[in-house]
Amino acid sequence: MSIEASPEVLEGLQRWRELPARQQPEWPDPAAVVRATEELRGYPPLVFAGEADNLREKLAMAARGEAFLLQGGDCAETFAESTADRIRNKIRTILQMAAVLTYGASLPVIKMGRMAGQYAKPRSSDLETRDGVTLPAYRGDAVNAHGFTEQERIPDPRRLLEAYHRSATTINLIRAFTYGGFADLREVHEWNRGFTANPAYARYEVLAGEIDRAMRFMRACGVDFDALRTVDMYTSHEALLLDYEAAMTRIDSRSGLPYNTSAHFVWIGERTRQLDGAHVDLLARVRNPLGVKLGPTTTADDALALAERLDPENTPGRLTFITRMGAGRVRDVLPGLVERVTGEGRTVTWVCDPMHGNTITSPSGYKTREFATVIDEVHGFFEVHHALGTVPGGLHVELTGDDVTEVLGGSEQVDEAALARRYETLVDPRLNHQQSLEMAFDVAEMLRGH
Numbered sequence: 001m002s003i004e005a006s007p008e009v010l011e012g013l014q015r016w017r018e019l020p021a022r023q024q025p026e027w028p029d030p031a032a033v034v035r036a037t038e039e040l041r042g043y044p045p046l047v048f049a050g051e052a053d054n055l056r057e058k059l060a061m062a063a064r065g066e067a068f069l070l071q072g073g074d075c076a077e078t079f080a081e082s083t084a085d086r087i088r089n090k091i092r093t094i095l096q097m098a099a100v101l102t103y104g105a106s107l108p109v110i111k112m113g114r115m116a117g118q119y120a121k122p123r124s125s126d127l128e129t130r131d132g133v134t135l136p137a138y139r140g141d142a143v144n145a146h147g148f149t150e151q152e153r154i155p156d157p158r159r160l161l162e163a164y165h166r167s168a169t170t171i172n173l174i175r176a177f178t179y180g181g182f183a184d185l186r187e188v189h190e191w192n193r194g195f196t197a198n199p200a201y202a203r204y205e206v207l208a209g210e211i212d213r214a215m216r217f218m219r220a221c222g223v224d225f226d227a228l229r230t231v232d233m234y235t236s237h238e239a240l241l242l243d244y245e246a247a248m249t250r251i252d253s254r255s256g257l258p259y260n261t262s263a264h265f266v267w268i269g270e271r272t273r274q275l276d277g278a279h280v281d282l283l284a285r286v287r288n289p290l291g292v293k294l295g296p297t298t299t300a301d302d303a304l305a306l307a308e309r310l311d312p313e314n315t316p317g318r319l320t321f322i323t324r325m326g327a328g329r330v331r332d333v334l335p336g337l338v339e340r341v342t343g344e345g346r347t348v349t350w351v352c353d354p355m356h357g358n359t360i361t362s363p364s365g366y367k368t369r370e371f372a373t374v375i376d377e378v379h380g381f382f383e384v385h386h387a388l389g390t391v392p393g394g395l396h397v398e399l400t401g402d403d404v405t406e407v408l409g410g411s412e413q414v415d416e417a418a419l420a421r422r423y424e425t426l427v428d429p430r431l432n433h434q435q436s437l438e439m440a441f442d443v444a445e446m447l448r449g450h
């Protein structure tokens with residue numbers, strides 16, 4: 001039997017249209033936006049509401065300290081790079097990191113890609129100037145193209161449809177790999193060996209040896225590795241473009257309730273989390289687990305008000321606060337937020353994004369981050385939670401599975417000169433494959449108390 005939504009629910013889903021919405025493209029032809037979103041409304045959902053419910057339960061476990069979230073992927077996915085190789089490398093990186101973290105934390109790791117829909121970007125400036133020429137900023141492949149010509153920078157709503165199709169092919173490949181045997185723990189473990197065979201990572205030898213022994217122990221005990229061949233991997237992106245997110249919001253026929261069916265998990269960015277804004281209103285009405293980014297200027301009142309608005313019933317797993325304070329601020333700012341939110345009896349899942357508070361410009365002009373600073377924020381995040389007796393629930397990371405050179409440092413010492421070698425991101429710098437693994441080893445080591 002199919003349950004329909006009440007008229008109030010349907011009406012509520014239109015309310016965002018009357019509210020201020022930051023960071024929306026200036027579409028030159030509003031009729032073309034209507035045409036594109038009408039078409040989008042006829043497309044099938046990309047995820048099933050029941051999957052989002054399962055994820056909510058798992059995030060509730062992370063909030064209680066019974067699981068750990070690993071969320072990672074590009075700052076901005078691009079259509080050009082939604083290829084099998086790039087997607088496979090990202091999945092592999094996330095699975096490898098997850099295996100190391102599972103060992104370090106002795107907890108199940110919830111795997112989630114910033115993938116299959118991460119095609120829209122908020123920007124600090126609406127415009128970009130190069131050599132005296134000023135054009136609209138690049139806002140992600142769902143909006144305009146990165147090329148620096150007037151034509152390419154014009155927002156084109158047909159890109160919303162392309163974003164849907166690219167998301168569909170990406171999630172299809174994620175499902176194929178993770179249910180088809182690619183995630184086999186034995187294989188994942190082999191990849192880890194490749195990493196530790198590199199002398200640059202000698203300091204992780206002890207931990208790698210322990211993981212080896214654990215695998216041998218499991219084998220000796222007769223663990224059925226074939227039963228462990230499939231893993232659940234979830235998709236997520238920033239719910240930024242309201243035309244897209246609203247068109248992908250559908251009524252679950254089992255419950256008559258709305259779900260955003262563009263991804264399992266969506267988050268509201270630091271720049272669009274106004275309490276009286278359109279993003280908060282639309283997302284308050286869908287049933288998916290939600291994230292909200294919290295930067296260093298967030299007050300405890302802001303955090304509490306967001307929790308009350310987005311999670312009025314205080315449902316465990318519904319709300320994840322993704323804090324991105326910067327390594328220099330996390331130890332000062334985070335305790336006040338965590339204390340107050342928990343003190344009010346709120347259950348949220350606390351996750352660390354060590355990327356967005358630590359962005360710098362290198363002397364040669366690259367937007368980059370220092371690996372050591374990124375790691376320092378992760379350490380600060382754990383220290384704060386340990387001191388307060390609260391739960392560090394996960395990590396949110398910008399990464400790629402390829403050998404790019406976008407973040408400075410790490411054991412392989414990407415330096416200023418190396419940035420020019422393979423700087424490929426269109427927006428923010430990502431950890432490369434090795435740096436991602438190194439982060440996982442570092443965090444696992446910390447969790448093991450080495």
Ligand SMILES: O=C[C@H](O)[C@H](O)COP(=O)(O)O
Pocket residue numbers: 075121122123124125356427428
């Ligand atoms: O994640 C993305 C960026 O941090 C955000 O879009 C702002 O980037 P910008 O300062 O380059 O515009």
Ligand SMILES: C=C(OP(=O)(O)O)C(=O)O
Pocket residue numbers: 075122238268269270271293294324356428
């Ligand atoms: C823009 C992003 O983050 P924030 O909203 O935290 O700045 C992002 O995650 O790419």
Ligand SMILES: [Mn+2]
Pocket residue numbers: 075076356398427428
């Ligand atoms: Mn980013």
